[in-house]
Amino acid sequence: MNKLRVAFYSLTSCEGCQLAFLECEDRLLDILQQVEIVRFREASSYEGGELDADADVAFVEGSVSTAHDESAVRTIRMRSRRVVAFGACADLGGVNAIKNRQGNEAAKERVYGPYSSWIHTSDVRPVSAVVPVDFTLHGCPVDKDELVRYLYALAVGRKPADPTAPVCFECKLRENICLFHKGGTCMGPVVRGGCRAICPAYGAGCDGCRGLAPDPNVALMRTLLREKGLNSEAIRRRVDLFNASAVPEDLRRELTGYA
Amino acid sequence: MKEKFLPGERVEDLAEYLSQRYRLWAPAAKEGAFVFAQVVDAGDISMDYSTTLLPPKHAFLPTAEILASVDLQTGEADSVRPDDPPPAIFGVHPCDLNGLARLDQAMREPPADAAYHRANAGAFIVGLACLKKCRPEAFCDSTETFRPNGHFDLHLTPMEGGFWTSVQSDAGRALADDTGLFEVPTDRQRAEYEHVRRGIETTFAGRRLNLKTLAADLPKIYPHRMWEKLAERCFSCGACTAVCPTCVCFDVRDEMSDGCRTANRCRSWDSCLLKDFAVVAGGENFRGRRAERIRHRMMRQGSYLARRFGLPVFCVGCGRCPHVCLGKISPLDVFEQCQKEVGSGVGRAA
Known part of the structure; x- marks a missing residue:
């Protein structure tokens, strides 16, 4: 059986999702029995071109924020049979997309000051806004166990499972005490799980790194957050951390209360 | 049904006895709340608990489990679970006794669930009566599930000096005799228990539903x-x-x-x-x-x-x-x- 040819690429990102793969240390040798890694800059000393390999599956980390990102992801798409949006930036735009709400010029000025004219940047987009995406691995960073399951499913030619249950459901199964009952706040009721509620399990409210769950009751979410003293601005910041561009405008308005 | 009396100071001994023969699940404190956990030390058991975050269902039906494994090189399938001792669930309130009975009915309905059966085989259940409502949201009075339903081996009702113990099953009877922890109740204790039992009926007398229809x-x-x-x-x-x-x-x-x-x-x-x-x-x-x-x-x-x-x-x-x-x-x-x-x-x- 031919091994699955896998490539890892990164666009605008912290490259932490690729690191999550490398952290599967005890399973890497098992994984390599099934897959051949054809490109993985972060994990190799290869100094040739990055985008010159053909792959069965390309894991694309990061969002599209530059012309270079855009041309890279188009090339990756052409040379790969399957493209996986790998992590929150690729999936949603992620943290990078906070910039979209400020305007590119203001953002450049704020970060680079007098050198801002050297920088070329566009509005941040998820990978799926530029090229078709076959599968998505959610999260910031991705969940290692989920990643391994994904790889194995793809290796045997199966469609990977993509659970949509909200964080709340998994949080209850872990027997966590609800953060709302502890006086805190959490986006868990409207956010897609699959993370096994890792943040609430350690006392931090969900910030929505996996995006909205299907059919989210955003009006009720807003009511709850308001009851806990969050005003529109606080809710907006909460939503924008990972989902500045990912939440449809009508839902965003309903969630934040901003007209 | 036989009745016995368990002196209060011996309840830990009963848990200890169970833990040596079963995988013991019991209510234990977690961050100011309670969970049914596999306890090793009987001292970790909270007998005076309100209600647990999850019901004890997961002792028989884990939140996630592997039903069968297939070795893809040899083609051999393995659906047998490790040879653990059967579970004992200790201190189950009446609502959860009723819950376990309903779970059992659903999982035994043909085609019966094989994995559930294996997890359940030889299980031992010790009930624990509630003398008051555990929280305002509970409505076991309206559903009339504040009484134990018979889905237990032993059932403990807290009273002065210890626990009135109802023995339901052969396994419960054998265990009660074997432990040597239980006493034959006195007439005074029987009268006291009757008083407690009537008190439970009064406490849980509120009905907001017509269960007949x-x-x-x-x-x-x-x-x-x-x-x-x-x-x-x-x-x-x-x-x-x-x-x-x-x-x-x-x-x-x-x-x-x-x-x-x-x-x-x-x-x-x-x-x-x-x-x-x-x-x-x-x-x-x-x-x-x-x-x-x-x-x-x-x-x-x-x-x-x-x-x-x-x-x-x-x-x-x-x-x-x-x-x-x-x-x-x-x-x-x-x-x-x-x-x-x-x-x-x-x-x-x-």
Whole structure:
């Protein structure tokens, strides 16, 4: 059986999702029995071109924020049979997309000051806004166990499972005490799980790194957050951390209360 | 049924005895709340607990488990679980005893669930009576599940000096004799127990439902705008079903492990509140709307499964779902509203 040819690429990102793969240390040798890694800059000393390999599956980390990102992801798409949006930036735009709400010029000025004219940047987009995406691995960073399951499913030619249950459901199964009952706040009721509620399990409210769950009751979410003293601005910041561009405008308005 | 008396100072010894022969599950404190956990030290058991975050269902039906493994090189399948001792669940309140009985009915209905049977074989259950309501959201009075239902081996009722012990099964009788911890109750203790038992009846006398007609009433309001109103308060997050003693739905997926050398058939709890629960081949979703899903849960708890298994109500009124529901949805309120709509309710006691 031919091994699955896998490539890892990164666009605008912290490259932490690729690191999550490398952290599967005890399973890497098992994984390599099934897959051949054809490109993985972060994990190799290869100094040739990055985008010159053909792959069965390309894991694309990061969002599209530059012309270079855009041309890279188009090339990756052409040379790969399957493209996986790998992590929150690729999936949603992620943290990078906070910039979209400020305007590119203001953002450049704020970060680079007098050198801002050297920088070329566009509005941040998820990978799926530029090229078709076959599968998505959610999260910031991705969940290692989920990643391994994904790889194995793809290796045997199966469609990977993509659970949509909200964080709340998994949080209850872990027997966590609800953060709302502890006086805190959490986006868990409207956010897609699959993370096994890792943040609430350690006392931090969900910030929505996996995006909205299907059919989210955003009006009720807003009511709850308001009851806990969050005003529109606080809710907006909460939503924008990972989902500045990912939440449809009508839902965003309903969630934040901003007209 | 035989009756015995367990002196209070010996309750830890009973737990200790069980822990040597069973995998012992018991209520234990967790961050100011309680969980049914596998306890090693009997001293970690909280006998005076309110209610647990999850019901003890997961002792028999784990939240996630591997039903069978196949070695893809040899083709050999292995569906036998490790040779653990059977579970004993200690200190189960009446709502959860009723919950375990309902779970049992559902899982034994043909075709009986093999993995559940294996987990359940030889299990030992010790009930623990409630003398007062554990939390305001509980409505075991209205569902009349505040009494133990016989689904136990031993049942302890706290009273002065110890626990009145009802012995239900042969296993319970044998164990009670073998431990040497129990005493023959005196007449005074019997009178005291009767007093406690009557006190329980008085404490849990409130009824907001007419259980005689509930299961027949609910389907009458299947087409009703109340479900749309209810859905406004529902996240459809599935928290209610996750904490429910009588929800039995699960999902089964096949997953690879060990570098794809092994295929595992994995089962995990599922929820009819989740958007994709009722998606079928072709992508059709026959409960695609939130209102349809929350209605389904209420119908199931109040009517469908009650009728199927010959019970007045399937819900056991433990109060966990209204406690965790951030939209404050309670089956009690919904059932009561239903009975008001169809004119069969008991109304609030004057």
